[in-house]
Amino acid sequence: MDAITLDNITKTYNKGKVLAVDKATFTVAEGEMFGLIGPDGAGKTSIFRVLTTLLLPDGGSGTVAGFDIVDQYKEIRNCIGYMPGKFSLYQDLSVEENLKFFATIFETTIEENYELIKDIYIQIEPFKTRRAGKLSGGMKQKLALCCALIHKPKVLFLDEPTTGVDAVSRVEFWEMLKRLKHQGITILVSTPYMDEAVLCDRIALIQDGKILSIDSSENTMKKYPGRMYAVHSLNMHKLLKDLRSYPDTLSCFTFGDSMHLTFREDNDGNVTRLNEYLNNIGHTNLEIKEIQAGIEDYFIKISEPAHG
Amino acid sequence: MRTLRFLLQKEFKQILRSRSLLISILMMPIIQLTLMPLAANYEVKNIAVAVVDHDHSSYSRKLIDKIFASKYFSGGSYTTSYSAAGKLIEQNKADIILEIPHGFEDNLIRDDHEQIFLAVNAINGTKAGIGSGYLGAIVADFNNDIRQQWVHASRFSDAPAIDIVPANWYNPFMSYFLFMVPGLIVSLLTGLGVFSASLNIVKEKEIGTIEQINVTPIRKYHFILGKLIPYWVLGMTVFTIGMLVSRFVYGIVPLGSIPMLYGFLSVYLVTLLGAGLLISTYSDTQQQAVSLAFFFMLIFNMISGVFTSIDSMPEWGKVMSYFSPMSHFAAVMRMVVLKGSTFHDIMPHFLAIVLLGIVFNTWAILNYRKTT
Structure with a gap:
């Protein structure tokens, strides 16, 4: 059975003027970690809010844990955990009080499901009498995750859990998610960070409310048509302009400390010719090498065809 | 029911923890009720009267003394001209001008009749109304005193007199x-x-x-x-x-x-x-x-x-x-x-x-x- 199904879910705001989700269709298998990848404003949060029964869809249907998201919302609320993008626990209650409160309203106790949250809770336990509002960003995320898990949900919804969290905490957080997945919890997670996408079993790329592609992260990367090269030189700013005006260039984007470049036509002479051209117009410390295209490259490719 | 109990527990915990809310709940009634009634008082007191006495007679003095003997009037200022008193009103130092004309005493004795002039700052309507009312009552009282002095007792008692004695119910x-x-x-x-x-x-x-x-x-x-x-x-x-x-x-x-x-x-x-x-x-x-x-x-x-x-x-x-x-x-x-x-x-x-x-x-x- 699929843990989550969406069938042509549409959501609009302002009486139909703003289209937030446009006929989204995908399924998440039980025990799968599924990632929604897309930039800010792509419609990720709207999908989350529809699935967690906070919003009614304007069209289409969907199920969570086998229950209909419209008619059986009460059953869904009993068996999901939701961690919104914005920290939304009671800031004036302590860590322990927050956790206890969410345990009791699901008619359970911290002790009953302690096994599930132990790994995470142990890290914030030293601060359990501290008020939630006084925790650091990473700690808040851990507490929010604990609160979302305390009733042993079947499906866990994490809306941008790592936005605004430092790099070390992000890695830690994903480690925790992996362990939860091993316990059989289905996880739907959204993130604007492409590097986190590889950690999911499958990912859906989403932009402007439309799902662009659904596949495993490896397959998504393999789907990239043609070869990709990373170009580096001393004067990166000039390099971008020169590469974009180079007649054989199909696309060129700044990517970290290098330029990701594709040619209109892939052939073996490309690199040599480009090297010559760049040398001639005064670039030094040139470095051109073929690389495996990443998810972000693919994302840019399919979301901005006009640039090609 | 259980759920409600947990929600209430949480809510009370938060209320008891919020110091500003507690202070406003406990201290506001005490402070407001002890101070506000004293300050936000509608009784009109402390009406400042500017007196322009052109007469300087014993009668005019008597009238002025009578006015300031009342608890409603205070801080009389004495000026020599109406325009000077008008200045005081402009500066908000006086609420009422009382002008006693020259020959006040003489006219009263000789003609049995005299007029005095009242000018009231009516920006605060309540204060103006009540103030001039009080002052009018005092002048009337003063009038009676004089009549008692000058008019023969037997003739005076002929005057029709309905004395009103009010009883204030519920708040005597x-x-x-x-x-x-x-x-x-x-x-x-x-x-x-x-x-x-x-x-x-x-x-x-x-x-x-x-x-x-x-x-x-x-x-x-x-x-x-x-x-x-x-x-x-x-x-x-x-x-x-x-x-x-x-x-x-x-x-x-x-x-x-x-x-x-x-x-x-x-x-x-x-x-x-x-x-x-x-x-x-x-x-x-x-x-x-x-x-x-x-x-x-x-x-x-x-x-x-x-x-x-x-x-x-x-x-x-x-x-x-x-x-x-x-x-x-x-x-x-x-x-x-x-x-x-x-x-x-x-x-x-x-x-x-x-x-x-x-x-x-x-x-x-x-x-x-x-x-x-």
């Missing part, structure tokens, strides 16, 4: 406190109730905790009850503090039944919290809620009859005041505390409160459903 000494303190308790309680209830619910919206609550099995009515019950209890507490202050600071002992007051209050609070809930359904941030609550509180206060008389309002004002829950509670408080009214007497107000309570709460719940 016309104590301002007895009238004002019960009204202030109502005003205080209403403000606190509407503000704190609406702010608290909106705070959950603003911080986002309501999202977290909405994805749990908590039912909406649990959530609303979990919010309203603590503020109902707080309202009762504030009222009790207010009654204690009025008993021990002002010595006001309600003539009517205190349990009945509490009974009325318990329904009034439901109505009030319904209004707070209604405000919260129309606002997304605490700032919006404050603006809305402030707007309504101002109107509630103005037309409540606590500070001005409803009877002297125009018809539309009377209609408006009927729809303000505060005016009913203010009326009931004064009826029960001052007159010892029974439930039969306050029945119309009770029904109005119940009606308004049903309207506010139904509206709020319908709107709450719609928005979430």
Whole structure:
């Protein structure tokens, strides 16, 4: 059975003027970690809010844990955990009080499901009498995750859990998610960070409310048509302009400390010719090498065809 | 039921932890009720009179002394010309000019008749009216004294004399406190109730905790009850503090039944919290809620009859005041505390409160459903 199904879910705001989700269709298998990848404003949060029964869809249907998201919302609320993008626990209650409160309203106790949250809770336990509002960003995320898990949900919804969290905490957080997945919890997670996408079993790329592609992260990367090269030189700013005006260039984007470049036509002479051209117009410390295209490259490719 | 208990536990924990809320709940009634009645006093006292005495006779002196012997007039300033006195009015140093003409005493004795001139600063209408009234009464009294001196006693007694002796019912000494303190308790309680209830619910919206609550099995009515019950209890507490202050600071002992007051209050609070809930359904941030609550509180206060008389309002004002829950509670408080009214007497107000309570709460719940 699929843990989550969406069938042509549409959501609009302002009486139909703003289209937030446009006929989204995908399924998440039980025990799968599924990632929604897309930039800010792509419609990720709207999908989350529809699935967690906070919003009614304007069209289409969907199920969570086998229950209909419209008619059986009460059953869904009993068996999901939701961690919104914005920290939304009671800031004036302590860590322990927050956790206890969410345990009791699901008619359970911290002790009953302690096994599930132990790994995470142990890290914030030293601060359990501290008020939630006084925790650091990473700690808040851990507490929010604990609160979302305390009733042993079947499906866990994490809306941008790592936005605004430092790099070390992000890695830690994903480690925790992996362990939860091993316990059989289905996880739907959204993130604007492409590097986190590889950690999911499958990912859906989403932009402007439309799902662009659904596949495993490896397959998504393999789907990239043609070869990709990373170009580096001393004067990166000039390099971008020169590469974009180079007649054989199909696309060129700044990517970290290098330029990701594709040619209109892939052939073996490309690199040599480009090297010559760049040398001639005064670039030094040139470095051109073929690389495996990443998810972000693919994302840019399919979301901005006009640039090609 | 269990869920509600946990929600209440959480709510009380938060209230007891919020120092500013506790201070405003406990200290506001005490401070406001001990200081406000002294400052916000409608009795007109300390009227400054500028005297322009052109006569400087023993009669004019007598009149002036008589005026300043009264507790209503103070700080007389003496000027030599009317224009100088006018300056004092402009500078707000005088409220009334009393001009005694040259030859005041002579004319009075010779012609049995003389006029004096009063000019009143009427920016504050109440003060002007009452002030010139007092002054007029003193002059009339002065007039009588002179007539007694000059006119033969037998002739004087012929003058028709109807002496009016008023009896002030319910407040025999016309104590301002007895009238004002019960009204202030109502005003205080209403403000606190509407503000704190609406702010608290909106705070959950603003911080986002309501999202977290909405994805749990908590039912909406649990959530609303979990919010309203603590503020109902707080309202009762504030009222009790207010009654204690009025008993021990002002010595006001309600003539009517205190349990009945509490009974009325318990329904009034439901109505009030319904209004707070209604405000919260129309606002997304605490700032919006404050603006809305402030707007309504101002109107509630103005037309409540606590500070001005409803009877002297125009018809539309009377209609408006009927729809303000505060005016009913203010009326009931004064009826029960001052007159010892029974439930039969306050029945119309009770029904109005119940009606308004049903309207506010139904509206709020319908709107709450719609928005979430």
